[in-house]
Amino acid sequence: MVDNESTPMITPTELQEYAYCPRFIYFMNCLNIPQHEELRYKVLQGRELHEHREHQNRSYMRKKIDCVQKEISVYLASPKLRVRGIVDEVLYFADGTMAPLDYKMTEFHDYTFKTHRWQSVLYAMLIQETYQKTVKKGYICYIARGSVLKELEFLEKDFMEMGKIIDEVFSIIYRGYFPRAAPSKIRCVDCCYRNICPK
Secondary structure (H helix, E strand, O other): EEEEEEEEEOOHHHHHHHHOOOOOHHHHOOOOOOOOOOOOOHHHHHHHHHHHHHHOOOOHHHHHHHEEEEEEEEEEEEOOOOOEEEEEEEOOOOOOOEEEEEEEEOOOOOOOOOOHHHHHHHHHHHHHHOOOOOOOOOEEEEOOOOEEEEEEEEHHHHHHHHHHHHHHHHHHHOOOOOOOOOOOOOHHOOOOOOOOOOO
């Protein structure tokens, strides 16, 4: 969590960590215990992806989406939403709507991971707040093996639910309470906090 002009803010990454397990928020923001995520293979892959993304030819993807303009690596921050982050691409469409596009160094699946969808919804909210434009869709490009584009559709309920999730995250931070762990104990196996987290 950062303080931007006296307004505390969280990042989409923190929302993803909350989706994985709410206790991540407690350890990171209440106890200030870092993850040391630089040691994790997937994180290193993701950073390498974003460092070299601008060197890749993705014009085919733009044509497939049929956007009329795009901005790359856009930093957005909203004191109202209490969220800040960098969107891989902000897309413009002929009908006046906009959309976020995010790149993932993972394989495509028939389903969308909750963490990926949450991140896209959050970026959509940041775009709407910043540009004052309607966002109906989001896109995720999976490029671990080839390139597969996934389109997500957003409804007002998606934005309302995300607003509640943001409130829950700040509730943990401000109240400093220890939340329940993720329902699936399988996630504990690869958790960086497994040695200090009571089961």
